[in-house]
Amino acid sequence: MGIYTTPTVFLSDISCKYVFVNEPKSWRDAQTYCRLHHTELVSVRNEEENLQIRQLIPAGHFAYIGLFKDEYIWSDNSTSAFRNWDPDQPDGSGECVVQQLRDSRLWDDQTCSAQKPFFCSACV
Ligand SMILES: [Ca+2]
DSSP states (O other), rough: OOOOOOOBBBBBSSSSEEEEEEEEOHHHHHHHHHHHSEEEEOOOHHHHHHHHHHHHHSSSSEEEEEEETTTEEETTOOOOOOOBBBBOOOSSSSSSSEOOSSTTTOOOOOOTTTTTEEEEEEOO
């Protein structure tokens, strides 16, 4: 069905892995998909995790992570303060956060209804 996952990375401290879902969905539909099939849209807690996610993403466009809205709440209600914004972002162009899959792979706020691939966490 056009869904394929890249090799996943197990985190050292908790039993979660990252799953890249290359099936474009809106942020809300992506959240629903992750909760149904995995655990959550991914939260990024530090640079190490950000680097791990980077390794999973092929060249392309953008993919959703679990961060959303102006006050920036994580989908799983975790409290990570880690941010990896592009220097000229966020610019108020949307309320959901994507990770760019090109060059810098920094973060950008974009409209939540745009259909994009996304990252789930899968925890056991
Ligand atoms: Ca933006």
